[in-house]
Amino acid sequence: MDEIQVPLFPLHAVLFPGGPLPLRVFEPRYLDMVSDCLKREREFGVCLIRQGDEVGQAASTHEVGTLARVADWNVRADGLLGITVHGQGRFQVESVDVQGNQLSVAHVRLMAEEPAAEIPQACRPMVDLLGRMLARFESLYGSLPTHFDDARWVGWRLAELLPLRLSQKQYFLQLTDPLQRLERLGEIVDGMELA
Structure with missing residues:
Protein backbone atom coordinates (compact mmCIF):
# COMPACT_ATOMS: atom_id res chain seq x y z
CA MET A 1 0.00 0.00 0.00
CA ASP A 2 0.99 3.62 -0.46
CA GLU A 3 2.85 5.51 2.23
CA ILE A 4 2.27 9.23 2.70
CA GLN A 5 3.06 11.95 5.23
CA VAL A 6 0.14 13.69 6.98
CA PRO A 7 -0.28 16.08 9.90
CA LEU A 8 -2.26 14.52 12.75
CA PHE A 9 -5.16 15.95 14.71
CA PRO A 10 -5.27 13.77 17.86
CA LEU A 11 -8.77 13.73 19.36
CA HIS A 12 -10.91 12.08 21.99
CA ALA A 13 -13.11 10.97 19.07
CA VAL A 14 -13.00 8.37 16.30
CA LEU A 15 -13.63 9.39 12.69
CA PHE A 16 -14.92 6.68 10.35
CA PRO A 17 -14.61 6.60 6.56
CA GLY A 18 -17.58 8.34 4.97
CA GLY A 19 -18.65 9.97 8.21
CA PRO A 20 -18.80 13.61 9.33
CA LEU A 21 -17.11 15.10 12.36
CA PRO A 22 -17.66 18.72 13.47
CA LEU A 23 -14.65 20.29 15.19
CA ARG A 24 -13.76 23.54 16.93
CA VAL A 25 -10.24 24.67 16.12
CA PHE A 26 -8.49 27.18 18.36
CA GLU A 27 -4.87 26.15 18.89
CA PRO A 28 -2.44 27.93 16.54
CA ARG A 29 -0.82 24.66 15.41
CA TYR A 30 -4.18 23.29 14.26
CA LEU A 31 -5.36 26.60 12.79
CA ASP A 32 -2.18 26.63 10.67
CA MET A 33 -2.64 22.96 9.77
CA VAL A 34 -6.26 23.43 8.67
CA SER A 35 -5.36 26.57 6.71
CA ASP A 36 -2.55 24.72 4.93
CA CYS A 37 -4.79 21.73 4.17
CA LEU A 38 -7.49 24.03 2.73
CA LYS A 39 -4.99 25.93 0.57
CA ARG A 40 -3.37 22.77 -0.75
CA GLU A 41 -6.60 20.73 -0.87
CA ARG A 42 -4.93 18.13 1.32
CA GLU A 43 -6.16 15.82 4.02
CA PHE A 44 -4.98 15.46 7.59
CA GLY A 45 -5.17 12.46 9.87
CA VAL A 46 -7.53 12.00 12.79
CA CYS A 47 -6.39 9.53 15.45
CA LEU A 48 -7.90 8.62 18.80
CA ILE A 49 -5.72 9.76 21.69
CA ARG A 50 -4.21 6.88 23.64
CA GLN A 51 -2.46 9.08 26.22
CA GLY A 52 -2.42 12.84 26.67
CA ASP A 53 -4.77 15.69 25.88
CA GLU A 54 -6.13 17.46 22.83
CA VAL A 55 -4.38 20.68 23.87
CA GLY A 56 -0.81 21.38 24.90
CA GLN A 57 1.92 18.80 24.39
CA ALA A 58 1.62 16.35 21.49
CA ALA A 59 -0.52 13.37 22.51
CA SER A 60 0.22 9.69 21.95
CA THR A 61 -2.36 8.17 19.59
CA HIS A 62 -3.64 4.81 18.43
CA GLU A 63 -1.94 3.48 15.32
CA VAL A 64 -5.02 3.29 13.08
CA GLY A 65 -6.71 6.53 12.07
CA THR A 66 -8.73 8.08 9.27
CA LEU A 67 -7.83 10.71 6.71
CA ALA A 68 -10.04 13.79 7.05
CA ARG A 69 -11.01 16.27 4.35
CA VAL A 70 -12.45 19.66 5.34
CA ALA A 71 -15.97 19.81 3.90
CA ASP A 72 -17.17 23.05 5.48
CA TRP A 73 -15.86 25.79 7.72
CA ASN A 74 -17.12 28.92 9.46
CA VAL A 75 -16.23 31.36 12.18
CA ARG A 76 -18.42 30.53 15.15
CA ALA A 77 -20.19 33.03 17.41
CA ASP A 78 -17.49 32.44 20.05
CA GLY A 79 -14.82 33.51 17.52
CA LEU A 80 -13.41 30.01 17.07
CA LEU A 81 -13.01 28.29 13.73
CA GLY A 82 -15.65 25.63 13.21
CA ILE A 83 -14.99 22.94 10.62
CA THR A 84 -16.77 19.81 9.52
CA VAL A 85 -14.56 17.08 8.15
CA HIS A 86 -15.54 13.97 6.23
CA GLY A 87 -13.69 10.73 6.81
CA GLN A 88 -11.82 9.28 3.85
CA GLY A 89 -9.64 6.17 3.94
CA ARG A 90 -8.01 4.55 6.95
CA PHE A 91 -4.29 4.48 7.62
CA GLN A 92 -1.73 2.79 9.86
CA VAL A 93 0.79 5.09 11.55
CA GLU A 94 4.36 3.95 10.83
CA SER A 95 6.21 6.77 12.63
CA VAL A 96 5.54 10.23 14.08
CA ASP A 97 7.69 13.36 14.15
CA VAL A 98 6.71 16.11 16.59
CA GLN A 99 7.48 19.59 15.29
CA GLY A 100 8.56 22.54 17.44
CA ASN A 101 4.97 23.79 17.69
CA GLN A 102 3.90 20.32 18.98
CA LEU A 103 2.15 19.42 15.70
CA SER A 104 2.55 15.70 15.06
CA VAL A 105 3.36 14.74 11.47
CA ALA A 106 3.03 11.04 10.72
CA HIS A 107 4.37 8.76 8.06
CA VAL A 108 1.39 6.50 7.39
CA ARG A 109 0.59 3.46 5.30
CA LEU A 110 -2.80 3.70 3.61
CA MET A 111 -4.97 0.69 4.38
CA ALA A 112 -6.76 -1.18 1.62
CA GLU A 113 -10.37 -0.16 1.13
CA GLU A 114 -12.76 -2.82 2.33
CA PRO A 115 -14.89 -4.37 -0.40
CA ALA A 116 -18.58 -3.54 -0.39
CA ALA A 117 -20.61 -6.38 1.11
CA GLU A 118 -24.31 -7.15 1.04
CA ILE A 119 -26.27 -6.94 4.27
CA PRO A 120 -27.11 -10.43 5.61
Whole structure:
Protein backbone atom coordinates (compact mmCIF):
# COMPACT_ATOMS: atom_id res chain seq x y z
CA MET A 1 0.00 0.00 0.00
CA ASP A 2 0.99 3.62 -0.46
CA GLU A 3 2.85 5.51 2.23
CA ILE A 4 2.27 9.23 2.70
CA GLN A 5 3.06 11.95 5.23
CA VAL A 6 0.14 13.69 6.98
CA PRO A 7 -0.28 16.08 9.90
CA LEU A 8 -2.26 14.52 12.75
CA PHE A 9 -5.16 15.95 14.71
CA PRO A 10 -5.27 13.77 17.86
CA LEU A 11 -8.77 13.73 19.36
CA HIS A 12 -10.91 12.08 21.99
CA ALA A 13 -13.11 10.97 19.07
CA VAL A 14 -13.00 8.37 16.30
CA LEU A 15 -13.63 9.39 12.69
CA PHE A 16 -14.92 6.68 10.35
CA PRO A 17 -14.61 6.60 6.56
CA GLY A 18 -17.58 8.34 4.97
CA GLY A 19 -18.65 9.97 8.21
CA PRO A 20 -18.80 13.61 9.33
CA LEU A 21 -17.11 15.10 12.36
CA PRO A 22 -17.66 18.72 13.47
CA LEU A 23 -14.65 20.29 15.19
CA ARG A 24 -13.76 23.54 16.93
CA VAL A 25 -10.24 24.67 16.12
CA PHE A 26 -8.49 27.18 18.36
CA GLU A 27 -4.87 26.15 18.89
CA PRO A 28 -2.44 27.93 16.54
CA ARG A 29 -0.82 24.66 15.41
CA TYR A 30 -4.18 23.29 14.26
CA LEU A 31 -5.36 26.60 12.79
CA ASP A 32 -2.18 26.63 10.67
CA MET A 33 -2.64 22.96 9.77
CA VAL A 34 -6.26 23.43 8.67
CA SER A 35 -5.36 26.57 6.71
CA ASP A 36 -2.55 24.72 4.93
CA CYS A 37 -4.79 21.73 4.17
CA LEU A 38 -7.49 24.03 2.73
CA LYS A 39 -4.99 25.93 0.57
CA ARG A 40 -3.37 22.77 -0.75
CA GLU A 41 -6.60 20.73 -0.87
CA ARG A 42 -4.93 18.13 1.32
CA GLU A 43 -6.16 15.82 4.02
CA PHE A 44 -4.98 15.46 7.59
CA GLY A 45 -5.17 12.46 9.87
CA VAL A 46 -7.53 12.00 12.79
CA CYS A 47 -6.39 9.53 15.45
CA LEU A 48 -7.90 8.62 18.80
CA ILE A 49 -5.72 9.76 21.69
CA ARG A 50 -4.21 6.88 23.64
CA GLN A 51 -2.46 9.08 26.22
CA GLY A 52 -2.42 12.84 26.67
CA ASP A 53 -4.77 15.69 25.88
CA GLU A 54 -6.13 17.46 22.83
CA VAL A 55 -4.38 20.68 23.87
CA GLY A 56 -0.81 21.38 24.90
CA GLN A 57 1.92 18.80 24.39
CA ALA A 58 1.62 16.35 21.49
CA ALA A 59 -0.52 13.37 22.51
CA SER A 60 0.22 9.69 21.95
CA THR A 61 -2.36 8.17 19.59
CA HIS A 62 -3.64 4.81 18.43
CA GLU A 63 -1.94 3.48 15.32
CA VAL A 64 -5.02 3.29 13.08
CA GLY A 65 -6.71 6.53 12.07
CA THR A 66 -8.73 8.08 9.27
CA LEU A 67 -7.83 10.71 6.71
CA ALA A 68 -10.04 13.79 7.05
CA ARG A 69 -11.01 16.27 4.35
CA VAL A 70 -12.45 19.66 5.34
CA ALA A 71 -15.97 19.81 3.90
CA ASP A 72 -17.17 23.05 5.48
CA TRP A 73 -15.86 25.79 7.72
CA ASN A 74 -17.12 28.92 9.46
CA VAL A 75 -16.23 31.36 12.18
CA ARG A 76 -18.42 30.53 15.15
CA ALA A 77 -20.19 33.03 17.41
CA ASP A 78 -17.49 32.44 20.05
CA GLY A 79 -14.82 33.51 17.52
CA LEU A 80 -13.41 30.01 17.07
CA LEU A 81 -13.01 28.29 13.73
CA GLY A 82 -15.65 25.63 13.21
CA ILE A 83 -14.99 22.94 10.62
CA THR A 84 -16.77 19.81 9.52
CA VAL A 85 -14.56 17.08 8.15
CA HIS A 86 -15.54 13.97 6.23
CA GLY A 87 -13.69 10.73 6.81
CA GLN A 88 -11.82 9.28 3.85
CA GLY A 89 -9.64 6.17 3.94
CA ARG A 90 -8.01 4.55 6.95
CA PHE A 91 -4.29 4.48 7.62
CA GLN A 92 -1.73 2.79 9.86
CA VAL A 93 0.79 5.09 11.55
CA GLU A 94 4.36 3.95 10.83
CA SER A 95 6.21 6.77 12.63
CA VAL A 96 5.54 10.23 14.08
CA ASP A 97 7.69 13.36 14.15
CA VAL A 98 6.71 16.11 16.59
CA GLN A 99 7.48 19.59 15.29
CA GLY A 100 8.56 22.54 17.44
CA ASN A 101 4.97 23.79 17.69
CA GLN A 102 3.90 20.32 18.98
CA LEU A 103 2.15 19.42 15.70
CA SER A 104 2.55 15.70 15.06
CA VAL A 105 3.36 14.74 11.47
CA ALA A 106 3.03 11.04 10.72
CA HIS A 107 4.37 8.76 8.06
CA VAL A 108 1.39 6.50 7.39
CA ARG A 109 0.59 3.46 5.30
CA LEU A 110 -2.80 3.70 3.61
CA MET A 111 -4.97 0.69 4.38
CA ALA A 112 -6.76 -1.18 1.62
CA GLU A 113 -10.37 -0.16 1.13
CA GLU A 114 -12.76 -2.82 2.33
CA PRO A 115 -14.89 -4.37 -0.40
CA ALA A 116 -18.58 -3.54 -0.39
CA ALA A 117 -20.61 -6.38 1.11
CA GLU A 118 -24.31 -7.15 1.04
CA ILE A 119 -26.27 -6.94 4.27
CA PRO A 120 -27.11 -10.43 5.61
CA GLN A 121 -30.84 -10.95 6.16
CA ALA A 122 -30.26 -11.43 9.90
CA CYS A 123 -28.79 -7.90 10.07
CA ARG A 124 -31.68 -6.14 8.30
CA PRO A 125 -33.10 -4.77 11.60
CA MET A 126 -29.80 -2.91 12.02
CA VAL A 127 -30.45 -1.07 8.75
CA ASP A 128 -33.85 0.04 10.08
CA LEU A 129 -32.23 1.17 13.33
CA LEU A 130 -29.63 3.16 11.41
CA GLY A 131 -32.33 4.84 9.32
CA ARG A 132 -34.05 6.03 12.51
CA MET A 133 -30.76 7.22 13.99
CA LEU A 134 -29.76 9.17 10.87
CA ALA A 135 -33.14 10.92 10.84
CA ARG A 136 -32.21 12.41 14.24
CA PHE A 137 -29.00 13.84 12.80
CA GLU A 138 -30.35 15.21 9.52
CA SER A 139 -28.34 18.43 9.76
CA LEU A 140 -25.06 16.51 10.00
CA TYR A 141 -25.76 13.62 7.62
CA GLY A 142 -28.36 15.08 5.24
CA SER A 143 -25.91 16.03 2.48
CA LEU A 144 -23.90 12.81 2.61
CA PRO A 145 -24.62 9.87 0.29
CA THR A 146 -26.29 6.83 1.83
CA HIS A 147 -25.54 3.18 1.13
CA PHE A 148 -28.05 1.20 3.16
CA ASP A 149 -27.31 -1.92 1.09
CA ASP A 150 -23.58 -1.93 1.98
CA ALA A 151 -22.52 -3.69 5.21
CA ARG A 152 -19.34 -1.63 5.32
CA TRP A 153 -21.19 1.72 5.26
CA VAL A 154 -23.94 0.58 7.66
CA GLY A 155 -21.37 -0.75 10.14
CA TRP A 156 -19.33 2.44 10.11
CA ARG A 157 -22.41 4.63 10.61
CA LEU A 158 -23.67 2.46 13.49
CA ALA A 159 -20.24 2.44 15.14
CA GLU A 160 -20.08 6.25 15.05
CA LEU A 161 -23.68 6.84 16.22
CA LEU A 162 -24.22 4.14 18.86
CA PRO A 163 -23.33 5.11 22.45
CA LEU A 164 -20.12 3.07 22.54
CA ARG A 165 -16.94 3.60 24.52
CA LEU A 166 -14.13 5.19 22.51
CA SER A 167 -12.13 1.95 22.82
CA GLN A 168 -15.04 0.09 21.19
CA LYS A 169 -15.26 2.65 18.39
CA GLN A 170 -11.51 2.28 17.80
CA TYR A 171 -11.92 -1.51 17.70
CA PHE A 172 -14.60 -1.19 15.00
CA LEU A 173 -12.43 1.23 13.02
CA GLN A 174 -9.57 -1.26 13.08
CA LEU A 175 -11.66 -4.27 12.00
CA THR A 176 -11.12 -5.02 8.32
CA ASP A 177 -14.11 -7.33 7.72
CA PRO A 178 -17.39 -5.41 7.23
CA LEU A 179 -19.57 -8.45 7.96
CA GLN A 180 -17.71 -9.21 11.19
CA ARG A 181 -18.07 -5.53 12.20
CA LEU A 182 -21.83 -5.63 11.54
CA GLU A 183 -22.26 -8.93 13.42
CA ARG A 184 -20.35 -7.66 16.47
CA LEU A 185 -22.35 -4.42 16.44
CA GLY A 186 -25.50 -6.54 16.29
CA GLU A 187 -24.43 -8.37 19.45
CA ILE A 188 -23.96 -5.03 21.21
CA VAL A 189 -27.32 -3.69 19.99
CA ASP A 190 -29.05 -6.87 21.17
CA GLY A 191 -27.72 -6.15 24.67
CA MET A 192 -28.94 -2.53 24.67
CA GLU A 193 -32.32 -1.09 25.45
CA LEU A 194 -32.88 1.36 22.59
CA ALA A 195 -35.82 3.74 22.53
